[in-house]
Amino acid sequence: MIRSDAALISASRTDAGAFRELYDRYAERVLGYHRRRSGDEDAAHELTAETFAQAWLVRARFRDECDGTAGPWLFGIARNVLLHSVRRHALEQSARERLGMQIEPPPAVPEETWLDGLDEALDALPDTQREAIRLRIEDDLEYDEVAATLGTTPAAARVRVHRGLTALRTRLTKETR
């Protein structure tokens, strides 16, 4: 029986093999995401390794908001890794250092152009869904706080987040194929 991403992340609290399964499931797509933005094969691999190392360190924060898939969560981490790297003008490597993973010599200096189209998928969503996702996923607010900010009910806020994430998942799946 195939386990959902959420089940793998839950199992990874005590089983490194479960996280490896998640890696095998997403590594090529995350690599593709970084490759398209950096245009650099070496940098894309380094950023992919860092994305999964960070995902491991924050896996306890994962919440199943999208019917068991971890795609939006992983690509959110990939986005942050890319963003930090460009801001620091150096490839992010803190999570790999913390885990004692191998780090290759810096292959490239991140450039501002790597951020071109970074939020295209998010920007394509309706305003209400985009803002709900930002508040819930990026700001990590509870649904009642999201609802208060948006002037709606917690149930409506939950629906907006769910619909937005579903749309994002569909778009990201197409983009990374």
Place this chain on the structure above:
Amino acid sequence: MTDRLEAIGNDLERATGRSLRAHQRRRRRILTGAVSVALLVPGAAVAGSLLTTDDVERSMPAGTKFLVGTTPECETVKEGVEYHCTIHGDFTPEVADLKGTVEPSVDATSHVNGGCRSLRSDGREWRCYIGQEAVRQKIIGPDFLGEYSSGPGVG
């Protein structure tokens, strides 16, 4: 999957395996320590007697890279559990809106001891929670509490 991605996956699996084993060893030590303290000190006195506002003030920049260099001032909301902290002086976060952002806090022995939530967009006012309360507030996960931290996190 390419050989290179496969190699990264192998490296990741080895590293995460080490991380889990180290975490399990720490948990055993912490549990042993907690049992010892519980036997020696009356429950209500434990948290308050072991933690000061100075400790919380030091825990914030120790856990979060963009707070390094700041000197938060904290007031007790609930002894040993909840603190209200403000940051004065020079502080310009690279993120435009920090309201609702959550960050871990790290104690003097470099272990995650709780977490804080920004109450304002400019990141100058935080509510910090220690121990299990930070988990209950969903600032950190249960597995993250007590984890070793090699340095302040980036986000």
